Amino acid sequence: MTQKPSNAFIGASWIALLAGMTAYNVGLWNATMPLNEKGYYFTILLYGLFAAVSLQKTVRDQLEGIPVTNIYYGLCWFATLSAVLLLAVGLWNATLTLSEKGFYAMAFMLSLFAAIAVQKNTRDSRLDGPAAGSAAEPPLPRLD
Known part of the structure; x- marks a missing residue:
């Protein structure tokens, strides 16, 4: 049985996600790197969030x-690990100071963790909501 997450945890998860994404993107906006490099780091953030x-x-x-197919399960692991690896390789080869590299790595990891927490909270809140077929939530239409 899953407990509904508290409003404090839901709020903290959203704040962490927004803080991580905002910090990462403000850092990119203010960086003195070429636009294609900024695009690389931004794409890695989006890829990582979706994969996580x-x-x-x-x-x-x-x-x-x-049921989850083994191929999809494996692809999810591959995508998540490759997003982290691509960020690490990019930062390793970047001409940034160590503090900037650390900033991007921490903002990225905070964003991934918070995205997982937000998704978990959303799912847990929905599972504990009104039962399907009740007056508050109509049943979903059949697709067959």
């Missing part, structure tokens, strides 16, 4: 007995 949320969902689905 997708991985969290597949892990959670498996724990709840919802």
Whole structure:
């Protein structure tokens, strides 16, 4: 049985996500690197966020007995790890100070962690909501 997350944890998760993403993007905006390099780092952030949320969902689905194919599960792990690796390689080869490299790495990891927490909170809140078919939430239409 899943407990509904507290409003404080939901708020903290959203604040962490917005803080991480905002800090990372403000850092990119103010950086003195070429536009194509800024685009690389921005794309890695978006890729990493999507991959981390997708991985969290597949892990959670498996724990709840919802079928997940092994290929998709493996792709989620590959995507998440490759996003972190691509950021690490980019920062390793960047002509940034160590403090700037650390800033981007920490803002990136905060964003990934917070995205997972926000997705978990959203799912947990929805699971504890009104039952499907009740007056508050109409049943979903069949697609077959």
